[in-house]
Amino acid sequence: YEKSSTILTSNKSYGEWGEIFKDHVIAAALLDRILHHCTTINIKGESYRLKERKKQGIKTGLIRHNSTEILEN
Structure with missing residues (x-):
């Protein structure tokens, strides 16, 4: 522990x-x-996995705003 x-x-x-x-x-x-x-890190933004699909013009249906939050507990 x-x-x-x-x-x-x-x-x-x-x-x-x-x-x-x-x-x-x-x-x-x-x-x-x-x-x-704990330390919590909330990462909000576009998925790296979907980056290639976006380059190919495939719609993902996801809309996200880029931001990162770090919360100390």
Whole structure:
């Protein structure tokens, strides 16, 4: 505990985790433990995976604004 780094990635916001786990109480407890002494980096922007599709003129249906948030907990 607190001796090494852990990186978690998700395309869902914290508020959506209750729907993922089908239990908002479990999700809240899990997030409480995961987010204790953490740094959260929210990256919003165009997907690198979709860059090639855009070059080819294939519409992705995604509209995003470029920004990055860093939240210290």
